[in-house]
Amino acid sequence: MAAPIPQSFHLFGHALCPFSNRATMAVIETGLSPFVTYTHTGLGGWLHKGDMSAWYIANINPGEFVPALLEHSSPLVKVKKPEEIRVPKDGRVILESLDICKYLSSIQQQDQVLYPVDPELRAQVDAFLKATDDLNFYTSLSAKPGEEQQKELEKTSAALIAAEAVFAKSNAAAAVPGPFLLGARYSLGDLALVPFLERFRSLLGKFADGFVVLDEKRWPKITAMFAAATTRPSYLATAQPASYYIEYYDHALYPYSEARLAAIAAYEAAEAAAAAAK
């Protein structure tokens, strides 16, 4: 377990969100779980209205996105609802999933667990993060099925092939061989991509003509990295069943599903009925 630290943290996230999942996994990988409490917030975009807590928007992130990390300079206080969280005057809020992961990684001082101090290794992690930044999974998912979606999926494949080349170069140069970007050493390069592979293998498989995200012939190293990452406690403690992601999209977020269109029609009918009753 990690050595005691003077501060504690409150992490806000949503289990659907891959960016939040980066942060929840980083908490576990850095051994900081004893110093972090977690609140599952709502999201915007649920039918017509968001269900993100007004408290969260007012006090933590007016930009209305997750994840966010609130740093306390005092020991951890366990709370049940976000409204019960006391935001200290000197409390610092860190936004952006990669910044949260890097910050958590820096807490224990020595060679950083996820984000290596060695400049060459750090540059390799940065290069892979940059390569995976081009992945257009969300655009492929929301594109109109048919020609439009196929074009986006071609871009997804091209980005995965390019990322595979960057991954293979670092992996081949690793001091200790292994399945991860830096060989045996697990890093932010791997962790940042895992939540996306996890979600989009189910979502694109279901909503994008059976697209195979974990294609061991076309991007074998990335696929093998994911398989190795799924045995880690950080994955096992945070992954959801495929049905969770699929049902959420089917009912609330996938623009072309019958379930979502029916839910919107029911929502609008209820709003109209409420307005007529006034």
Ligand SMILES: N[C@@H](CCC(=O)N[C@@H](CS)C(=O)NCC(=O)O)C(=O)O
């Ligand atoms: N660049 C941000 C992206 C975070 C993001 O896009 N979060 C989404 C959920 S996955 C969000 O909160 N969207 C606002 C909403 O759904 O209301 C990060 O890396 O943390």
